Amino acid sequence: xxxxxxxxxxxxxxxxxxxxxxxxxxxxxxxxxxxxxxxxxxxxxxxxxxxxxxxxxxxxxxxxxxxxxxxxxxxxxxxxxxxxxxxxxxxxxxxxxxxxxxxxxxxxxxxxxxxxxxxxxxxxxxxxxxxxxxxxxxxxxxxxxxxxxxxxxxxxxxxxxxxxxxxxxxxxxxxxxxxxxxxxxxxxxxxxxxxxxxxxxxxxxxxxxxxxxxxxxxxxxxxxxxxxxxxxxxxxxxxxxxxxxxxxxxxxxxxxxxxxxxxxxxxxxxxxxxxxxxxxxxxxxxxxxxxxxxxxxxxxxxxxxxxxxxxxxxxxxxxxxxxxx
Numbered sequence: 109x110x111x112x113x114x115x116x117x118x119x120x121x122x123x124x125x126x127x128x129x130x131x132x133x134x135x136x137x138x139x140x141x142x143x144x145x146x147x148x149x150x151x152x153x154x155x156x157x158x159x160x161x162x163x164x165x166x167x168x169x170x171x172x173x174x175x176x177x178x179x180x181x182x183x184x185x186x187x188x189x190x191x192x193x194x195x196x197x198x199x200x201x202x203x204x205x206x207x208x209x210x211x212x213x214x215x216x217x218x219x220x221x222x223x224x225x226x227x228x229x230x231x232x233x234x235x236x237x238x239x240x241x242x243x244x245x246x247x248x249x250x251x252x253x254x255x256x257x258x259x260x261x262x263x264x265x266x267x268x269x270x271x272x273x274x275x276x277x278x279x280x281x282x283x284x285x286x287x288x289x290x291x292x293x294x295x296x297x298x299x300x301x302x303x304x305x306x307x308x309x310x311x312x313x314x315x316x317x318x319x320x321x322x323x324x325x326x327x328x329x330x331x332x333x334x335x336x337x338x339x340x341x342x343x344x345x346x347x348x349x350x351x352x353x354x355x356x357x358x359x360x361x362x363x364x365x366x367x368x369x370x371x372x373x374x375x376x377x378x379x380x381x382x383x384x385x386x387x388x389x390x391x392x393x394x395x396x397x398x399x400x401x402x403x404x405x406x407x408x409x410x411x412x413x414x415x416x417x418x419x420x421x422x423x424x425x426x427x428x429x430x431x432x433x
Contacts, residue, residue, distance in 0.1 A: 117144025118244050118369050119269075121235060123187070124362075125154040125249030125293075127163045127203035130345040134324075134420055135248055135362035136164065137342060140171050141423030142370050148235055148243065149183035149216075151228040153253040154296060155197040157186040158224070162213035163204045169213070170338040172426050177214035185216045187228030187253040191297035198296065200352060206344050225256055233261035240267045244369055247304075248274045248362040250293050255300035258307050265309040274365035275301065276391040278315040278403045288390035291316045298389035305383040305391070305401060312368050312377065314404040315391075319361040321409045326356060328417045335424035342424065363416040364407065371415050376406035 120139060126132035139145050152160035165175045165184045174181035191197065204210050218227035232253075236243045245268050247254050254271070257264055265271075275293035283289055294301040305311065324346070333343030350358055367374050381399040384392045393403045 117146070119146045119148055119239065119242050120244050120246055120369065121148050121232060122150045123153055123232075123245060123247040123249060123253050124150060124164070125160060126152060127160045128200050129361070130342065130349040130358070131360050131362040132248055133167055133342055133345055134360055134416070135246075135366050136167060137171070137338060137423035138363045138366055138416060138419040139423070140173060140426060141419040141421065144370065147182060149185065149231070151185045151187040151232060151253055153187050153189075154191070154250045155189055155199055156203065157189045158215065159204050159210060161186040161215040162210040163207055165213040165215055166207045166210060167338060167341065170341050171423060175214060176216040183216045183231065185218070185228040185231055186224045188225035188256045191250060191252050191300065192255055193297050193299040195296060195298070198292075202348055202352065206348060207341065225253070226260065228253060229257035229260050232257045233264045233267075236264055236267035237261075241269050243268055244270045244272060246272045246366060246369065248293075248365060250296035251275070251300040251304040252297045255297070255303045258303060265307040268309050270369075271304070271309040271311045272365060272368050273304070273311060273313045274319070274362050276313060276315045276389075277317055278313070278391060278393055279317045281317065287388070288386070288392070290388050290390040294385070294391060295389035298385060298387055301389050301391070302385035305385060308400055311401040312404075313401060314365040314368060314375065316361070318375070318404045318407050319364045320359050321407055322360060322364050322412045322416070323409075324358045324360050324413065324416070328413070331417065332420060332424060335421050336426075338426070339421070339424035342420070360413075360416050363420065364412050367412060367415055368404070370419070371411075374408050374412045374415060375404045377402045378405040
């Protein structure tokens with residue numbers, strides 16, 4: 109399924125923990141509003157991945173995008189739920205609560221006899237293998253699902269055009285105890301993070317210290333709220349998330365990360381290198397010309413915020429335009 113059948117550009121698979129921080133849902137809308145993106149499918153990761161997949165399917169429905177229940181609809185697969193590290197899953201408790209009865213939202217059923225995590229991993233690997241060097245994997249949650257796919261299909265690393273990851277803190281900041289600062293996505297499964305970030309895929313990473321420079325303001329949310337059914341749903345979730353943290357603004361971590369694929373001049377990337385991951389999921393990037401990982405070291409915050417809002421609005425307006433038709 110393409111957001112614009114006539115637009116050349118990126119063929120993207122989204123791997124997401126959509127449903128907790130609203131930025132995953134915003135990233136989905138951003139992809140839907142980007143004419144240069146052909147979204148091939150979505151896999152979910154971390155915790156109740158079936159609920160996350162159903163929430164994704166409901167958002168696609170609100171966007172007017174054919175989902176798993178429609179012929180030729182966009183695949184949405186529930187993937188790996190339990191971190192390979194054995195870490196406890198952090199669950200906010202509000203996942204999916206603003207999206208109605210999610211038991212009516214359709215997801216892509218696993219292949220007969222296959223566990224959901226394995227089926228999602230197999231589908232991801234098969235999708236990349238069908239078009240070697242043409243598929244970008246945008247991983248914006250813990251890396252459990254990607255690691256599962258690599259364990260089952262190590263060739264995935266060379267089949268991907270790129271692996272784009274939102275995760276980690278890369279500026280060497282220390283905690284009060286003198287430890288490297290870590291970040292939720294990589295901390296949630298440090299074993300998976302170590303396997304994925306050293307797999308040899310051409311990898312682009314956007315870390316917390318870069319995404320935190322970009323802000324989504326109340327006025328941006330008002331514009332999104334007015335942009336059809338999807339916009340209203342997204343705005344409600346943004347407000348829910350801001351209330352959860354008692355903040356009057358937010359950081360669009362995942363949409364900013366997606367801009368690496370769509371507007372790469374908005375972010376500044378450092379040199380190639382290799383990555384070291386400790387047992388807590390804290391990371392160090394070691395420059396190495398033979399390395400395959402580049403890390404964002406800067407962002408034009410104003411341009412990034414404008415690009416995120418513009419593309420999210422375009423994704424939301426799909427449904428508004430269909431309602432008027």
